[in-house]
Amino acid sequence: MDSANSQNGETKDAFQNRESTLPGLTTVPTSVTLSGEQFERLYLTPMTARQSSLAKHVGNPTPLALGGFVITTTPLSCSLMAWRGASGNGIAFTGPIVFLGGLLLLITSILEFILGNTFPCVVFGTIGAFWFAFAATMIPSFNAAAPYSSSTTDTAAGLASPGFLNTYAFLFVTMAVLMLIFMICATRTNIVYTLIFLGLLLVFLLLTAAYWQLGQGNTAIGNRCVKGAGASLFVASLCGFYLLIVQLFEAMGFPFHLPVGDLAALWVRNQKKLVSQERLSPSF
Template sequence: MTKPSSHSSDPEVGHHEALHAIRSAASISMSPELFEKLYLAPPNAVKGDLRKTFGNPTPLALAGFLLALMPLSCDLMGWRGASHFGAASIPVYFFEGGVLMVISGIMEWILGNSFPSCVFTSFGFFYLSFGGILHPSFAAYSSYAPADAKSPAEGMTTKGFNASLGFFLLAMTLLSIIYLICALRTSVVFVVIFATLVPALLCLLGAFWAWADDYTGNTLLAQRLCVGAGALLFVTSFAGWYILLAILLAIVDFPIQIPVGDLSSVIKGKSEREMRLGK
């Protein structure tokens, strides 16, 4: 008869042994659903064991994205008198939204997670660019101010400034549409993020081009479009908070896990389809 272990009656030791077993198993294999939840991308084969060496940068990027986006959505809706596209949050756009997301995107690239790396890095630089547009030292709007302007901020009311900024938002919209299509292989929540982000960017695009056509006459229309964009971005933020919570709960092996709606098993990849067909 096997002699029972002296540690079997110690609940503390048993807890640590169980936790070690879970972590050891997780380091050996990971289900496609869990991988997609943790990294926001379908599993991909990469050389080396960097994912076992370094931590997961995905929640860090989401935190930066949300800490900049949620205040912006409230600013656009004008809650509690907020205005001017969150100019008070320029440092937040630079450091939380910009630096944090770019660093996280580079870390994703090191781990071989190309899709989240592309998403996080591009949106990180979008935040840096947006903060730079609002910051006076970049002269983004003061360059358009008339020679007799009493304030550099008068450049924001010009046709040239609003039309040019609209084209930047148009490019971001096209990029987000591409991300939306690719996200169909990840999760429902990630799809919701881009599905609300795209119309939000279109609303902002419409607002700036409305101001470009007639700043005074189209002010009411542009303000309504900004409020609509803010409402959509608020939904984007809510979806982002949800997926951030889901990832962190999975990372700490919390007893309660929340679903994100895995789509990698619903929309099969091209390589998986070819493998099933024997190609």
């Protein structure tokens, strides 16, 4: 035992002597600074390793959805604002809403799903489905509004009845909540995309107010809310046109890039603050 202790003691003394002769330890940096473009590629776009091989051979489907969006929202907004004597709150655009709005958005949602883009898939899928539902409500064969009429068979009278207006407004409330969620998520992308959802949020809020006011017989206030919804939808459609131009210019390889107000830099700064706080906070 004594010999063993002496050997251990000698070993410890020798180790301490060697440790005292070693150079001073330095701190190795463990944080990595990413540029705005690198951050966007890492966190705002899907990882290509998780995509199927088909994703490497297809184009960007987003302009298809934007084209269907603007080609339906622009004339509908003009109708809601009653330009050039337009009326009917979009009944005349039932066909375009189905085949240009709902169909193109649904196709794009499927393509975004294949590419692994969850957020665009959900956005285009839900808005496209809303277009289908909105058009189906105005088609007499679906018998959605006719039961609210006095004859229970007149779709046009049912669409203007207080019972239908007060009931259908709840769909607009739900869509407004959905647009609010989309707008919050869009702050990870760019300003133009965020403004589109802000405009749609105002559209559904104003349509909700309009339908409830019209259902209570307040025609003047209800019509003003409808026009306000049309104006908000028109602004959203203009933002959609701009974003469509930006993406098509990039797809065609134009030598310049139109600004969209990239918001990735804000998230990069917040990421840096979180990293610095984690480094300064004590660990237990």
